[in-house]
Amino acid sequence: MEDNTTINQMPRIGDQAPDFTASTTTGPLKLSEYNKDSWVILFSHPADFTPVCTTEMSAFAVDQQFFDERNTKLLGLSIDSIHSHLAWVNNxxxxxxxxxxxxxxxxxxxxxxQLYGMLHDKESSTAAVRAVFFIDPKGTIRLMMYYPLNVGRNMEEIKRALIALQTADECNCALPINWTPGEKAIVPPPKTLAEMDERIKNTEYEMVDFYLAKKDI
Incomplete structure (x- = not known):
C-alpha cells in the first residue's frame, strides 16, 4: 500500500493554521504573534541560490507595498540555514x-x-515544493496553492486571490470565475421559498436565474 503520510499531514482550508516558532532572517518568529490582526501569506521555495526561486522571491519583494496596503505580511521558507538565507538575500x-x-x-x-505538508516525496524529500498558504487575521487557512519544483508561481494570481478573499469577507458575497476588482459579485443563493420570491422581484441585481444573481460591489 502506498504511504500517504505526507498527504495526511497537509492542513486543509478552514483549519486553524498550525502554530510554530522558528528562526528567520529578521529574528525569532512565532506565527500566532506574527499573524495577530493581519493576514499572512506563508510561502516556501525549494532552495536558496536557485534561479526560479530567486525570481519568485524577488517578485514578492517588489510587490511588498501591495501586500502592506492590504494588511498582509509575507513569510518565506526553505530548508536552508539562516546563514545561507542571509548570504542569498545579500547576493x-x-x-x-x-x-x-x-x-x-x-x-x-x-x-x-512537515507541519504544512510542504514535503512531497515524489518531488523531493529534502526540498519544499512551492506552497502558498493564505492565513486570515483569525489564524484560519483560507486558500492553499501547490506548485512543483520546476514551475514558478503566478504572482498576479496570488494578488488577485488575496483581494478576492478580502472582498468576499467584506461584502458577504461569492466571486465568479476570473473575477477581478471592479467586476460584479455573486449574491449568496436563497435558502427558503420566501427568499427566492424576494430575489425574483429584486430589481437591483443582474438576474441570470433565482439561484444566480450578480450585484455591484
Missing part, C-alpha cells in the same frame, strides 16, 4: 537591487515544512 540585493525585507524561515529540521 540578490547586490546583483539586482531587490531586497527581501520580509522574514524567511530557516527550516533545517524541516519542522515547519
Amino acid at each position: 540578490v540585493k547586490e546583483k539586482t537591487g531587490v531586497y527581501f525585507q520580509f522574514p524567511i524561515i530557516a527550516d533545517l529540521d524541516m519542522k515547519v515544512s
